[in-house]
Amino acid sequence: MTEYTGLEIAVVGMAGRFPGSSTVDEFWEKVLAGEVGVRRFTDEELDAAGVSAERRAEPGFVPMGGALDGIEFFDAKLFGYSPRDAAVLDPQQRVFLECAWHALEHAGHLGGGREVGVYASASVDTYLLRHLWGNPAVPGGLQPLDLLLANDKDTLASRVAYHLDLTGPAITVQTACSSSLVTIHVACQALLGHDCDIALAGGVSIRPPVHEGYQHTEGGILAADGRCLPFDAEAHGVVAGNGVAAVVLRRLEDALADGDTIHAVIKGTAVNNDGASKVGFTAPSVTGQARVIRAAHDLSEVDSSTIGYVEAHGTATPLGDPIEVAALTQAFVHPPQACAFGSVKALIGHLDAAAGVAGFVKAALAVREGVVPPSPYFTAPNPETGLEDSPFFVNREVAPWPLEGPRRAGVSGFGMGGTNAHAVLEEPPSPEPMPPTRSRHLVVLSAASEKALQESRERLAAHLAEGGQELADVSHTVRTGRKVLRHRLAAVVGGQAAGDLSEAWTGSGDRRDVVFLFPGQGSQYAGMAAQLTAEEPVFRAALDECAALLPFDLHEVLADADRLTRTEFTQPALFAVEYSLAKLWEHWGVRPSAMLGHSVGEYVAACLAGVFSLPDALELVTARGALMGALPGGAMLSVPLGADQLDLPEDVSLAASNAPNLSTVAGTFEAIERFEQTVTGRRLHTSHAFHSAMIDPMLGEFAALVSRIGPRAPRIPFVSNVSGTWITAEEATDPGYWARHARAAVRFSEGLTTLVAEPVTVLEVGPGNVLTTLARQHDLRGGTALGSLRHPREDKHDLDTMLAAAGRLWIAGVSVDLGALTADERRRRVPLPGYPFERARHWVDLPGTAPRPIEVVEVLPQPAEVVLPQGDLAVVTGIWQELLGIARIGPDDDYFELGGHSLLATQILARITAELHVTLPAGAIFEAPTPRRLAARIDELRDVEPAQDDEFAALLAEIRDMSPEELRAELDRERDAQEISQS
Template sequence: MNLPEGFDQNDIAVIGMSGAFPGAENIDEFWNMLLKGGSGIRDLSDDELQQAGISKELYQQPNYVKRAAPMAGAKYFDPAFFGYSDAEAELMDPQHRVFMQHVWWALENAGYIPDQIEDAVGIYAGCSLNRYMLNSLEINTETFDVVEFQKMLASEKDYLTTRVAYKLNLRGPAINVQSACSTSLVATQLAALSLQTYQCDVAICGGVTIHVPHAAGYMYCDGLIYSPDGHCRPFGTDANGTMFGDGVGVVVLKRLEDAMAANDRIWAVIKGAAVNNDGRDKVGFTAPSAGGQAEVISLATELAGIQPQQLHFIETHGTGTKMGDPIELAGLKMAFSDAAEHEQPFCALGALKSNIGHLDAAAGIAALIKTILIVHHRQIPPSVCWENATPSIEDKHSPFFFNHEVINHQPDQTLYAGVSSFGVGGTNAHVVLSSPPSQPQPPATQATDLTLLLHSARSTEALIEGCNRIQEFAARHPEQLADMAFTLWRHRPHYLHRTFSLFEKGTALQERDQDSVQTDGRLAFAFPGQGVQYPGMLAELYQRQNDCRTAFDHCMKILQQLTGRDFKAVIFGTQDITDTADVQVTLFVAEYVLARTLMASGIQPDYMIGHSLGEYAAACLAGVMSLEDTLAMVVTRGQVMAGAAPGAMVIVLTDRTTLSKLLTGSLTIAVENTAGNYVVSGTEADVTALINQLEQDQIKCIRLTNHHAFHSAAMDSVLDQFRAGIEHVHFNAPTISLISATSGFEGEPFISADYWVYHLRNTVHFYSVIQELRDQNISTVLEVGPGSSIASLIKQSEFNGTMTAITTVPSEKHQQQSWPHFARALARLWCRGLAVDFQAAGLITGGHKITLPGYAFEQREFWKAKAIGRRIQATKLAEAQVSQHRLMPKDARNDLDHSIVAVWEKVLGKQQISIDDDFFNLGGDSVSALLLIDQMSRATGLEFRHSAIFEHHTIRHLVDHLGEKTEHNAIVVRLNQTETGTPVFCLGGVKYYQPLADSLSGRHPVYAIFTHKEIAVVHHKHPIDFTLQTLIDAYAGAIQRQTNRSDIIIAGLSFGGLMALDVANQLNRNGFDIRKVIMFDSFIDSSHQLSVRKFLLDYLDRIQQHGFFSYSSQKLLELWKQYRRRLKTAAGTPAAVSGSEQQVKAFSQLAELYHIDGKHYPFEVLLFRALNRYIRFGKVAKPDYGFGEAVEGKLSVVDIPADHLELINDHHIGVVQEAIDRFLGDRL
């Protein structure tokens, strides 16, 4: 295209921006602050410093400066929007998080749907040092396992641009730029160059800096560049240092000719941009060079095709340092040497750092955005702190000056401005901008008297906030309503959570419906029956909607040919429509025309149903009959039914049984609407008598206004006449699924004259139709006709919670609101996920793309506390926590599910995860999958293949596909959240040990271990095909995988205590240093009478923990008695032995696995004995329970006044805890 004079093909348009800076959360606030000469640098209170983690000892030192330039929102992020888990978000550099959100907003500002851009989009940007990692994370570079790898991915500054490119599907160059303070302006030059060389069609440039600790002061040190008082005074005689701040800026660029061709909003034009380095032309590495700066300014100006004297403004780098400012001023004078003899200064200087501090990597983009706003608005904001400006700037020969007030330039004047940014190390950048070419802006689209605004978001909270922002914008700019509607529909993404706003004559209507897309639901059109019609029922829609007029006029033409009558006068007249023949014709026309209007608006049903007469509209629209034949059928039907014997009908609200007892004489059920809503037909006398009886019985009823007994024997006399009138009709198979409300017809419904004759005479079973809709997964029912009769029936039914009914045309009472009602219906359909062509519907009638508020991210704080050590960080991420305060997921089937759910929640940083939740839908990715595999293995003792998560995305499928692994491996469950102290491992169960874990919380991590093999045996799901050594190996292996500590404690209840001794021996042979074991009421056979029975009770209790069944102690005794009696009366096991008795046998076999003969245990042992014995349990034969000879260390015995199953419950845990504290005293 031909570009305006003064512009060429190398020019680059700025088409979108976003940013947040000290004192300004967005671009508008930033500009307003600058115009007022405001500052985002502020004082900090002691409370703020303490909240930032600054110690009192530090901030009370005399050289600590309590001032900062913080950016709002630095800690906040919407991870779900970008597909991250909460855990990943907390690890990620906040600079990356903030930058990603502002890239989204900048692209929205440019008029794009950010992740749906077809053009090649490049991105060039950089960030500052990741102080968040240094302050809050600690990466173990020695082991560098998957935990550390994930931290590295989240922290590495090189991934700033590629992370955005991945999440937003940007396919142009994604280049991370690092040149210290000049980073983001260098990124701008590279982005412009990429466009000029056609490496991309849209380019994003920017930078971000966030300091950690956030919103904290700093220690002033003489000789460094920091300001001693927290003020930055560039080019002032009192300049004494700079002040650092936080900020983010993003700018979207496009070739000027492309931007103008697309009618993009152009903020400014980049005319020239250059980058160089000082080399060695300076006193030191960190020092600037006047020569280098002058060269880059001159080159950029030359590339812009202008002379220095044409520049109206230059935004300086201006750090406020005694070295930097004089050198920069010297460089400027060198670059303007040819223009130095002007009589009056002509180029205003700006120094943004006096307003917001030095933003390091974001300094250049902040300066660029300020300058873009200057050339766009043609205003130069006042300078700050120029009361003591360096005299050499404003001498009579200088081309430069500082303005103390806003300078306004003429609207028709092309404004040129430069931006400088100079980095430590000598990389210099300069960009020359001009005001945009004049674009003929179309006037705001004239809004109709009804405007529909569509809103969507990825969460309910974001939806509400976003809708509020748009409505606030509409209140400020009512003249842009039509363009707002167009932009929201065409240039914003349509997410799953949706709502809408209606404006009538510029005023927002109070109603706002909110819904979520039904991804697996379907739509049904429902056509109501006779009785809902009224005069003028389509009048407003006919006036406003082209497709409605077309379909209506076509029907009128056919009816004129069929009857010679003008039904338009009947439908749009003022007289009530009561004649049966007219009622049926007019109602069919209304429903058919309304359906055609909806279909022309892109709404296509999956099913169609009709209530009595409504089936004619459904069948016609499904292609069963032509429109001409259907109108002829309806005309004939209405005429013959009008000639039938008089009768009456009444709605009765009761159950069918009660109603059936009242049906006498001619009375019959004509319609079954729901399980408690019926319509009865009969003679006038019989119906009157029924009504009297119903009123006497206090049963609610409503008499209908019609004068015939439809769907009853009263119609028998007209059936032949009707058949004769429709025999010529050709019927086809339906092209849209139909559901018949007429049961009992022998044959295929809808496609024969016989069906329609049968349909006229017999009962309408509409309730069964509603049931079938639910069976067919219909989630939305659209009532296509006047009123809400069908919607009311669905709301009365038990399916109200699973199906949503939407009406399209109001009842007669509200007919003046037909157009808003229709608009609301289509908007509600869109909210439920249907594709609606609002332009075809006449609701969005064109418009222009405009700039609207950006997406309202659902931002939550993600900010880790200061690092407290590698091991603790890794433990926090890895552990699977279970406590009495944490509810097991309602769908967890067992402790393995429970344990894995806990790991998923920790790794992904989410709560209430279901075993059917998809890992990748929860924000997981390939890296977190590796971490998850590692942590699941640690938590459960099972070996998971690295591909497991990619093959089985849910916990249910993952566990189900573990196969036999779970039978032989021991499962480890963390019972408290303690991170330090000697770990305690409890064998043989889970829930029983929870009170113990709680009592040791804060001093000892407590784990519970069990094997599914044992559980399967005692539940009689598996024979004993393993040895005691198999269990010992499983327990020992699980403990070795769980901990690196050698000085652990092992404990066990009953048989678990016996196992604890052997497991401790095994671990010591493997290099552990276990010296103490705790046993809860464990003993060997020779120490008690009836010891096998004791193990029976023990194992039944353990199985009860796993939720298989529940027995009281008394029931266990009765079970034992029954089993012993049977053993005494039969040889061997009875043939019909019960499952419970088989379990008793299994318990006995497990107990007999253990033998103490010849074993020695070199440990100290704490043995708790339960003093309360069960009835007939047997006396204690050996006070030491048989361990005296086997235990080589000290054996301490503590008696607890409890029975075996209550030994460590909440009632006795205090005594148990004191004994354990004494026993472990040398370890505490």
């Protein structure tokens, strides 16, 4: 068994796109198959890359390379870019941004909550140099600063941190070909130094036009025939490739404690530089490379004889390969019996700044899977390398691990200029068994559009159908490790449905409050919440707390149908179940903005609001039930008429106004029998005539008990059954109120109307769905009414209903702590299908090539009938459409949802000033972010100072003479002055 020092780093997530493969899994399959991603380009591709027929005919031109296809496509809407800004964003930054998303998603840590650092590298930006500078096809209105921010390497890591809301360090690392392996070293150091809790490290190299080919020159490093053959006798150079990869790292102890899937363990890393002890700046050094490898071994506390594979830098150059083998031979102080050797450059080309992380991913997968990847191109070793006299060999086919003991591999990355990096990897520890403790699990998905949500659903459903993962782990990962976006899906999995996602709820509700409804007597049934008691520790703890305060065995009563018909048991049992449900919801992050109880249900609301402590509330409810139970029996009748439609005799009382066309009446058995002959109604299964004159004998004694206890003012608002409106502090603390509450009619319908005056989500917190049904008979103003527990006649598990309600609350926009659903249970984060980016073409073609238009998209849905704007609104809309690059913008579309930002806002304000002769304050778009509101602001400014035409004309002339930078500075000064005056 491997012993750890406490300095190890776990690789918990990976993502990448490489020549010939779009995911890490596909990449690994092609590595094992020896499939080469470097290919010959078609004439059409060469034409699009601007390669002339004359250049193609030149001696030494090689129309080959490791191209990354589809780099012109990007999910701009997901990341908040306008089409104009997306078109000029360096494709390296776009692709790395998507790769970072997928890597953190693969690790199950995209959901936030921890300090995540970003360490990234990129190659030279040829898109800016060849596609944008001096190209008339570049969208208008762009300033040099705009192009710089969109293309400078310095913004690479910070861009990821901004868009993914990562708050750890964001550092761009540049050391030429070793850059991305150095990012891993820096990330490991940051984790060990506790600069962050999670680190994303990697690199990208995309050099448009990617289908251009290259010119081979004798003595140069580029291969003459488009083949890269590291350490082979026929090796004569490298081939350029394009690609991206990123890994997610954590301290090993944290990854183990958090249930992360660990793909490999980094035992140690080292970085150095050759210095001047070599023939030239670009030449490699045996001494420098050997020192960095030995340093990595020493820091790892690993004997070099235990390393069974090395992922070499392997450029296949006549100078580089022999030096690398010589350095390895020197560095391995205790040579292994056999050590396999390979380089991913043979398959995908040299990825420049991304080369190191590409080799790292390959080595991590090799130690995880326990196989040595093949180098099928290999014929015989380059005699200059001395491989035949070393412990190193290049295998042509997939081979088993050559050594016993923990699988260990080395990864080298050497940068032009002499910055060397090496990492030592080890196989992951065996995962700890984590059997599920619950029978049902909530699976949630979200996406930026309905189309992406459906694609996510299909991908996950296909993944679940393959099996191999615990549903509890899948549920935990999607609930805690993913971004929450607007369009949402929730499904309960487990039980008979297993991993079926066909029965799911979808929606995209706006954030809204939730209100709790607590049912009264009559909703109880034997076995209510029994499965929650068995499987939900928080619910069980709250129920046990109630049981300890009651004068009878609560758990026995809950299972006994006969005893649950007796009022002295029913009311405290109902209270206990509803209170425990509320505590479970609270644990799940669902807290009511207001509450309404039905009869005895109001005591639960009052307890949660702080009017009564739990012991006092249970004492009152128990006494109330006992006093009522001692009264003569009576009857209750449900009538399909509203309270104001009833014509009641003197011996029949209105007991409850439940809905606009539903009431309950109560009285003696004889009185109700007589009344029953005059109306259509349904007898309720109750033992007494609650909320009628038959309750009067108990009121004095009950009021005295309330007075002794001493209620307090509520801290959470709830609606009174007596008045049908918000309870006051005077009422809540008045013992007489609670006596009247037992006697007066329950004004539930009126109370619900009060409760839903503003759009809310209604949640019934108790057994069954009586109040949910009643709520749906009211105008909920577009809100949703949900229940927590099944109806007694439903053949469902309690968790089916409870988790479905949690998912539907989340869909409706209610704040739900999805991570708390299983916070008491240790679960594993597992790799799942990644987000389906909806990419569109955002690209500026090379000057001189047949141009294709920049992708113009409708960012927000538009109404079927579009009324063309007039006047100021038309001008504002036209300016927005031009500068954002969007064909259709509606009057109420939000500037920032369209991809607008502060720098572009200054240009928009300058254009409005020039065209409409109105000077808007610098913060105008922030205050009025839609065309309609901005046009209204323009009208307001015209009305305020109509007589200042001369002054305005002078100001306009001054503005017209300003450069964009001067205008931006002036607007900033005006904004600062406004903020100072307001403060």
